[in-house]
Amino acid sequence: MSNVAEDQWSRVKGRLRSSVGEDIYSSWFARMDLEGIQQQSVHLSVPTKFLRSWIQAHYADRVLTCWQAEVPEIDRIDLTVRSAMRCAAPAKEAAAPAEARRNGDQRAAPELRATASAPVSASHDALGGSPLDPRLTFASFVVGRSNTLAQAAARQVAEGRRGDNVMFNPLYIHAGVGLGKTHLLQAVTWAGNANPDRKVLYLTAEKFMYGFVAALKTQTALAFKEALRGIDVLVIDDLQFLQGKSTQAEFCHTLNALIDAGRQVVIAADRPPADLESLDDRVRSRLAGGLVVEMGSLGEELRLGILKSRVAAARNHHASFDVPAPVLDYLAKAITHNGRDLEGAINRLLAHSKLNAQPVTLEMAEREVRDLIRPQEPKRIKIEDIQRVVARQYNVSRSDLLSSRRTANVVRPRQVAMYLAKTLTLRSLPEIGRRFGGRDHTTVLHAVRKIEALVSKDVALSDEVELLKRQLQE
Numbered sequence: 049m050s051n052v053a054e055d056q057w058s059r060v061k062g063r064l065r066s067s068v069g070e071d072i073y074s075s076w077f078a079r080m081d082l083e084g085i086q087q088q089s090v091h092l093s094v095p096t097k098f099l100r101s102w103i104q105a106h107y108a109d110r111v112l113t114c115w116q117a118e119v120p121e122i123d124r125i126d127l128t129v130r131s132a133m134r135c136a137a138p139a140k141e142a143a144a145p146a147e148a149r150r151n152g153d154q155r156a157a158p159e160l161r162a163t164a165s166a167p168v169s170a171s172h173d174a175l176g177g178s179p180l181d182p183r184l185t186f187a188s189f190v191v192g193r194s195n196t197l198a199q200a201a202a203r204q205v206a207e208g209r210r211g212d213n214v215m216f217n218p219l220y221i222h223a224g225v226g227l228g229k230t231h232l233l234q235a236v237t238w239a240g241n242a243n244p245d246r247k248v249l250y251l252t253a254e255k256f257m258y259g260f261v262a263a264l265k266t267q268t269a270l271a272f273k274e275a276l277r278g279i280d281v282l283v284i285d286d287l288q289f290l291q292g293k294s295t296q297a298e299f300c301h302t303l304n305a306l307i308d309a310g311r312q313v314v315i316a317a318d319r320p321p322a323d324l325e326s327l328d329d330r331v332r333s334r335l336a337g338g339l340v341v342e343m344g345s346l347g348e349e350l351r352l353g354i355l356k357s358r359v360a361a362a363r364n365h366h367a368s369f370d371v372p373a374p375v376l377d378y379l380a381k382a383i384t385h386n387g388r389d390l391e392g393a394i395n396r397l398l399a400h401s402k403l404n405a406q407p408v409t410l411e412m413a414e415r416e417v418r419d420l421i422r423p424q425e426p427k428r429i430k431i432e433d434i435q436r437v438v439a440r441q442y443n444v445s446r447s448d449l450l451s452s453r454r455t456a457n458v459v460r461p462r463q464v465a466m467y468l469a470k471t472l473t474l475r476s477l478p479e480i481g482r483r484f485g486g487r488d489h490t491t492v493l494h495a496v497r498k499i500e501a502l503v504s505k506d507v508a509l510s511d512e513v514e515l516l517k518r519q520l521q522e
């Protein structure tokens with residue numbers, strides 16, 4: 049791929065990111081790759097069918113517009129699913145050269161790690177589980193302040209025996225992109241399956257959906273359900289992607305059946321249960337009824353630990369590879385975003401030092417990882433935080449804000465809080481209504497319009513709102 053095309057692509061991604069916002073971008077577009085540009089058409093790829101159909105249904109025009117803003121001649125986008133070879137577990141992965149230096153993601157420099165270890169366990173495959181990455185184990189998971197509880201709970205679950213009392217069910221882990229959810233869930237699966245009389249099944253929500261839909265089509269839904277119910281631990285990754293009424297109903301049944309039978313369920317998602325907008329209330333409350341743990345952003349110490357563990361792993365296959373301590377310190381300070389970028393950085397240094405037979409230096413590291421260093425992301429603001437800060441500001445209680453009281457001293461703060469929820473989060477009007485004591489979306493809309501109108505006239509209120517925003521964004 050030419051550098052020009054790569055540059056265009058990274059600018060288009062920038063446009064998409066700012067057009068849809070960070071949350072949506074990372075959910076749907078982070079794994080989209082450029083395959084090529086031919087005259088007026090652009091060829092893009094994503095790793096799963098599900099992503100492709102979702103992007104086509106919801107974002108096709110947006111993607112085209114972003115391209116046209118860079119290259120006006122483009123009039124067509126082809127979106128395909130990357131071949132199974134490329135998104136399977138790394139142990140089976142064939143080299144994908146064009147991919148090597150792109151994104152700094154997990155697939156960087158595949159030719160340098162084709163030696164990865166054991167294949168995916170056979171019983172896991174037979175049940176239709178999603179591919180497992182042999183490197184994602186407890187041994188390689190670095191524990192730090194932000195993930196101590198999640199790791200401890202996951203370990204406990206992995207070490208349980210058939211028939212043991214289940215302590216927290218489901219175990220629900222949530223965190224932003226690249227903070228170690230998949231790593232922890234796969235670690236549970238590897239560790240659990242090391243025990244021969246226990247079956248642990250790891251499924252992405254997409255796989256759950258496709259497994260179920262495919263089973264329905266071939267009339268084997270019963271067999272699929274039976275297989276699911278025959279396992280001891282069900283691990284579901286990226287639950288935020290679960291879509292569709294019938295899949296959800298099925299998910300709900302499966303969840304209830306497993307939990308009632310004393311089987312363990314472990315779930316990861318990018319948000320807490322209350323924020324899974326597409327799920328109905330019963331499922332949400334069932335999900336919230338076990339142990340819900342958040343993994344926070346990776347602190348500098350943890351980032352340093354992850355970098356060291358990555359270097360150690362690389363040295364198993366490339367004994368001469370070495371990253372001096374000052375370079376590790378620099379990377380841990382500079383790459384604040386997530387674990388994927390840390391992994392990408394080490395892969396690049398490895399590729400660079402191998403290909404050019406040069407030792408890793410600080411200058412080289414600065415050059416190689418420049419594009420992984422992103423400006424500080426805006427903080428993700430939660431509706432609860434808005435309610436708390438607004439309540440404090442106006443000297444009312446949070447339950448006043450959620451109540452049906454209509455006295456002036458709560459009506460205005462409530463409207464301000466709804467307005468802030470709409471402008472500072474990506475939540476929809478109905479969702480906001482629900483989180484404000486089950487109000488209708490038209491009530492929320494009314495509040496938003498009201499405050500918008502007032503802010504443009506009333507300087508005092510406008511200052512108040514600015515102050516609240518600043519407090520929330522700090």
Ligand code: ADP
Binds near residue numbers: 190191224225226
């Ligand atoms: P998520 O599923 O939350 O998006 P991943 O589990 O895929 O994130 O993690 C992204 C990368 O960061 C992976 O390479 C993973 O191994 C690494 N990583 C994240 N947290 C840790 C940790 N605590 N210890 C070791 N590696 C980690």
Ligand code: MG
Binds near residue numbers: 229230231285286
């Ligand atoms: Mg993940």
